[in-house]
Amino acid sequence: MTWTFTHDLAAYLAAARPAVAGEPVANTSLLTVTDALERRGPDAYGSAEPVFGWWTAADGSVGGALLCTPPYPLLIGALPDEAVHALGAALATEPLLAGIDALNARRRDAQALAAAWARPSEVTEEYRLYRLAELVPPDPAPAGRARTAAEDDLPLLMDWAGAFGRETGEPGGPSEASLRDRLGYGGMLLWEDAGTPVSMAGFFRPIGSVSRVGPVYTPPELRGRGYAAGVTHAVSEAAYAAGASEVLLFTDLANPTSNGIYRRLGYTPVEDRVEVAAV
Numbered sequence: 613m614t615w616t617f618t619h620d621l622a623a624y625l626a627a628a629r630p631a632v633a634g635e636p637v638a639n640t641s642l643l644t645v646t647d648a649l650e651r652r653g654p655d656a657y658g659s660a661e662p663v664f665g666w667w668t669a670a671d672g673s674v675g676g677a678l679l680c681t682p683p684y685p686l687l688i689g690a691l692p693d694e695a696v697h698a699l700g701a702a703l704a705t706e707p708l709l710a711g712i713d714a715l716n717a718r719r720r721d722a723q724a725l726a727a728a729w730a731r732p733s734e735v736t737e738e739y740r741l742y743r744l745a746e747l748v749p750p751d752p753a754p755a756g757r758a759r760t761a762a763e764d765d766l767p768l769l770m771d772w773a774g775a776f777g778r779e780t781g782e783p784g785g786p787s788e789a790s791l792r793d794r795l796g797y798g799g800m801l802l803w804e805d806a807g808t809p810v811s812m813a814g815f816f817r818p819i820g821s822v823s824r825v826g827p828v829y830t831p832p833e834l835r836g837r838g839y840a841a842g843v844t845h846a847v848s849e850a851a852y853a854a855g856a857s858e859v860l861l862f863t864d865l866a867n868p869t870s871n872g873i874y875r876r877l878g879y880t881p882v883e884d885r886v887e888v889a890a891v
Contacts, residue, residue, distance in 0.1 A: 615698055617665045617708040621649055624664035628677040631666070636822040637743065637882060638690035638718075640860050643819045645679060645687065652789055657681035663708050667695035683783040685714035685887055688721060696721045700728025714889040722886045729890070737781070737887040738866065742879035744859040747848055750877065754838030756805035758846030760798050761812070766791060769800060772812050776829040780864065801850060803843035811839035813847035815854070823856035828870070841873050848877070 618624060625646065632639045632646075648656045660682035667676045669692070676691035678699070686709070691699070703709055703725065714736070715725060726733045761769060766788070773786035794800045794814055803811040811830040815823050825847055830840045844861075851859045861879060863871050 613670050613694060613698065614668055615665055615695070615702050615706070616668065617663060617702075617706055619661050619663060619708070621646075621654065621662070621664065624666065624677070624679070625650075627668075628664070628666035628674050631674040632677050632689055633820050635690045636820040637741075637858060637860060639677075640741070640822060640824050641687055641716075642677060642679060642689045643822070644816045644824060645681060647817065647819055648790065648793075649681070651793065656787075656789070658683055658784060665708075667691060667698070669694075680709075680712060682711070685716045685889070686712045688715060688717035688725075690718070691721060696724050697728075700725050703728065704730040714887060716885060716887045719884045719886050722888050726888045729888075731890045733888050733890050735886050736889045737864065739862045739885045739887075740865055740871065741882040741885065742861050742863065742874055743882050744848055744861075744878055745880045746878045747845065747852075748876065748878040750838055750841035750845055752838065754803070754805075754842040756803055756810065756839070756842065758801050758803050758843055760850075761795060761800035761802050763795060765800075765802060765809070766795070768802075768809060769812065772829050772831070773827065775831070776827045779829075797854065798850065799854075801843055801847045803839050803846070805837075805839070810834045810837075811843045813840075813843040815847050815851040815856075815859075818851065818854055818856040821855065821857040823851040823854065823859055825851065825859060825861040828861075840870070841877060844873065845877055 632642050663680040665678045666674050669675045676695050678688045680686040769791050770786050800814045802809045813828040815825050
């Protein structure tokens, strides 16, 4: 039973892709990040070289995986307990993990890893993964309608994506390449009221029939009018139309408003994840 770590994306995909794809809901973030790396190259998330890892059980099967695309935290997928325990030791000894100063994992796994980490740490973010059970229209319906974003909307999307990132504390700035990729498959929607864009939402390309909604953003001065509910409903329909049979999204547990909106639209909780950072 052992962890393997590498900078080699091809080796990671050959070893870990079947195990990661076998749990597409719990591993949704791993799947979308590796998809971006395959499509846009190893610098899709920044100039630093990504790190990949997978856990091999005693019978030779791969039981889970992780990756890190600096400056983002170490992203840890669904793991068996013995893999979590061994990863706790590897955080202190594996050279390829030496620069890791934050991790994102299922709540229970994050707690175990934080306890094993040879560094003081604290929880910095708490997320909840939701699955769409049955899509319910917003009530009352907001004014306006949704439309698919186009190339001419790219400056606005860049502006709003940057504002979303600053508000949520995401490292780095918005990626024009990522937004262009989404425009290519109709993955960004705008909500318009009286012909003026007032909110946006995106969805990731379906992988294994699973798609994830995000980001959802409304400028602060336009909030409280139901626009986010309207555009989230529309983008959820768009994800289904693009071939997804499961539609997911993450929410910040510190934001009760967004959690309430998504529940009313038919999203149900799956599991919680947390980010833990060294202090």
